[in-house]
Amino acid sequence: MHAQARGERRTLLRDVRGSRSRSRTFILAAISVLAASAAVVGMGAPATATTDYPNKQITIVVPYPPGGILDVVGRIVADGLSSKFNQPVIVVNRVGGGGSVGIGEVVRAPPDGYTLLVANDGSHAILPFVDPNFKFDPLRDFVPIAMPVEYAHALLISARLPPNSVPEFIAYAKARPDALAFGTPGYGSLAQVAMELFMQQTGIKMLHVPYKGSAQALSDLMVGVIAANLQSITGVIPQIGNPSIKILAVTSRERVPALPDIPTITESGLPQFVVTSWLGIMGPAGLPAAVRDKLSEAIVEITKAPGPQARLRALGVNPVALDASAFAAFYVADVARWKQVVISRDVRIPQ
16 A cells, blocks of 8 residues: 555544534435335336337446446346347446436436346435435335345454454444544445444444545555445455454344354344345336336346356355345335434535
8 A cells, every 4th residue: 555645544534533523404405305105116107018028228227337246246137138038238337426327317218128227225225315416316216126136244343453353343442432443435335324323333433534445445444544444245255364354243134155254243242233235126217017027027037047146146245036026115124224324323425
């Protein structure tokens, strides 16, 4: 790690320590327009002339750069749909605005099933509440189609710290309020909001240091610039055996097969702390129910097939294969959960 870069981030850490006071005004304004119910989510428009669907190319929009987990899973789904429907299915990456550029493209697309979105908890259950400029309603503007996968995260700390377990880390942090910092991929990320939930449940106080991506946060964790970091399992697996970090626990309800010796946070004394990220395929509001159901059935079958299952598990994700109905119910609950955390912890993206 370049010494100058580390120095800049240490400066950022000092700045963070001096600016803890924040107003709740922005976040309350941002969420005041959200008033939807589970009955609305997932309901496609009445069936129209969709018996020949699909009869042309389908585009799946990934609102993040190539190479990430959304992109990889989106391409697995696209390959399966192309084979199943005998039509071209392409993946396009529309990057910008923390995901809002690609999301907006799908919201404005004709609701005919030929433009789909790869969505996740960060873009749909958190971003609408932490960013006052987010222009879309997570419940009104999208139709959940299927949820192929979910995946856990892991709580990492610097190997330079003495704790070797979650209880030891909690005790260590409680004795040092506001003296330790945790890093995240940026303001409003799931990692930030999940760590806010962790602090809420444990009573510890740590400082948030936002980075421009998970890799930078992990690098600074290794050299002790920050104390803790929440990383997705897909990012943790390559770090198994890294002597510069300690993997204290995973955030799923059950242990992760790739890390069988690492306990869950619930095992470690926090029975209510379960955090898993999800990845789902969505369409714009007004998507005909018949098209939604045809896509949902196909994606569930693809996710359950041996080939895709093996590819997905190799990534460290769990192929859950939820259909449209199950995904919609899960989605509504997840949006409500993270909205509550954002409000109670006053999380927002600085303007």
